[in-house]
Amino acid sequence: MAAVAETLAGATRDGGGTVPLFELRDISKSFPGVQALDGVSLEIRAGEVHVLLGENGAGKSSLMKVLCGAYQADKGEFLYRGERVAIRSPSDARALGIAVIFQEFSLVPYLNVAQNIFLGREPPGRIPGGVDHGRMHARARELLHLLGLEVDTRALIHTLGVAQQQLVEIAKALSQEARILVLDEPTSALSGRESERLFAMIRRLQSQGVAMIYISHRLAEVFQIGDRITVLRDGRKVGSLKPKDTTPDALVGLMVGRKVDTTYARQYCESPGEVVLEVRGMAAANGVNGIDLVVRAGEIVGLSGLVGAGRTEVARALFGADRVTAGEVRILGRSRIGAPDRAVRLGMALVPENRKREGLALIRSVGDNILLASLKRIFPRGWFSPAAGATVAKERIRQLRIATPGTRQLVQLLSGGNQQKVVVAKWLNADAKLFIFDEPTLGIDVGAKEEIFALIDQLVKRGAAVLMISSELSEVVKVCDRAYVMRDKRIVGELSRHEMTEDSILRLAMHDG
């Protein structure tokens, strides 16, 4: 630990000048179909907590991954104390003193606390290749003591709770004698008291000259510990300001922007039909609770909130993929209890977020996928007739304008938008009355998005009811007749067509009284 203190003191001494400790200039990174980062510049000074804000998909995670060497930037440069440096791999980043505390833990479940903290940097033992366990545990105990975490350094990681794991992750970053510490939503798994302890730790590190990048969705925290705030939107930096010069409202405004989008306007539903889905006080084994919602025929109802708020969990519980532990779920007045097969029989269709894993058999043909959920209906005797199947599939391909050379094309060769249509076609065949779309436009290019919306619109015009989960606030505002907003695994508000704006949704979704 003495070594850590020394480095930290060193950082203070030469961090106070005018040259930032670390600088990112004009960083760009693209993935097929997405410009994740577009010319982002960022300065980090010693002893400063620099908060990074942005909506889901604004580019925060990509920026971090570039910084820690997990991704390589397409363009741009890094400066360490004013000198150009290269970050091409995780070890480059570590050599510069950059440590990242990831949101998804980088811990090994069946190694103990000390082994996890020093993974890849084990103190060598006397025999070559050996590890000095005594020294490793002693240093781990010091670090944990510093964090106020009372846990045995011999405890295996998988036996610890999420909050303790988060603190071990932080201890791991500290042990690297980091000069630049990146914290990605570090409080998302912590209780109020644990968060306070973390903030105290952050302030202590700050006084020792460590620079920190702090990513959070909780606006209150931002004002509590931030020295500077940078807001990202659509992969671009849209503002960099001091907390005292701004307000939560102004920040939300910056994050949302004024995206004018006139390419699509649907005729909103004025007089919805009968109640198709009615949920009262539902709680489920996957953690969601107190869920009340109603979806009527002809309506598109949004279910919004930040990533991790519990939207997908609601969908899975409704569909029977996760166990419902309390409350009532009714579809067209009939109680819906049991496994997904009963949900399908009652007319429910789930178009899952991860369509590649849960929605499609990628290595089978378009025709096979379209028929998958309705084989029993089309062939009640159990004999499969390829000709009859092809007729049904062709009809759907024509109706939904799926761009495919034929029914025998492999689904994995289609574009994202067309794959999505295949999933919808599958459920249309099954005679679904209620469609749950989970992030229907994820990873789909702009043109195809419009087609997906037109498709959803077509469904409700025919009398179906749609529950649409989306992280893209602009989409929810544009498409939905009503929206529910979730936070921390519960529904925290309902917005009518007129109340619904990106601001109002985001305000409900974030911790902002």
Add this chain to the structure above:
Amino acid sequence: MADLTLPLRGFGWERIPGAAYMLAVLSASFALVSNGFVDGTNLANIGMQSTILLLLALPMTLILMTEGIDLSMGAVLTLASVVLAAVAVKTGSVSLALAGALALGAAFGFANGALVAWLKLPPFVTTLGTMGIASGLALVITDAQSITGVGDDVVFFYAGKLAGVPVPLLIGVAAYLCTHWLLYQTRFGTYVFALGGNREALRLAGVRANAYLIGVYAFGGAMAGLAALLLTARISAGHPTAAIGMEFDAIAAVAIGGTSFEKGNGWLFGTVLGVLLVGVLRNGLNLLAVPSSLQVVAIGVLIIVALLIESVKDRA
């Protein structure tokens, strides 16, 4: 200050597994129904016979912990055994023969590891392929005949004694201690846990994960080469199908011993229990004159019972 609990790390005494109870119950039952079971010679026999299996099961534990598998072990052991016999017959040198067997085993292990780590081939299919290659080569080299006349120097490693203790028992104990040290006291062992538990974390920690993964498979191959010495000594010959299919017993022993096939959840001493359990079962059923085909059925049942006990314990 010396930490007295350090040498015991990793034994996991606190989680006495189904395998230990099953071993006790099974031994007690055989002791009751079979006269010859509780007998110094017989018990030593169980230990000696189990050693060959142990030499495969120890590295198999590590391989399964990386979320891999090595189906080629029985075939590589067989091939190494006939090569060892051939070299021993030709040169009369045990050390040269052993060196050949170790090198051959390590080469096969390295090939398995390289295909899995660098070319990202699935371990199951990769080692199925090398299993075919090794078992085929064993038949080609020997022309499907046994290679006899390996000499007393080789036989010593199974039938001989040092200070009154059978040599294979000494080798078995030494192999366990070495592997235990490797898994629980070295970087290599730490990374074995991480390879299965969170390979991305290992990579982000700047460790050359692939090199270690290849090392795990190469270690397995080398151990199969060592086992070839005991096998050849035991049957005083190199036989082209001597240990074909032994990977089944090895994987069974590891599974019975409580190592799961995911997340790097492994327990080395449990593998020793699993090996003894398989050894006791085979020995006891032999004494009761149960045909060997039925013994395979019994081992299958044993695996399922062991996994049932573990899953019931998990749910509790």
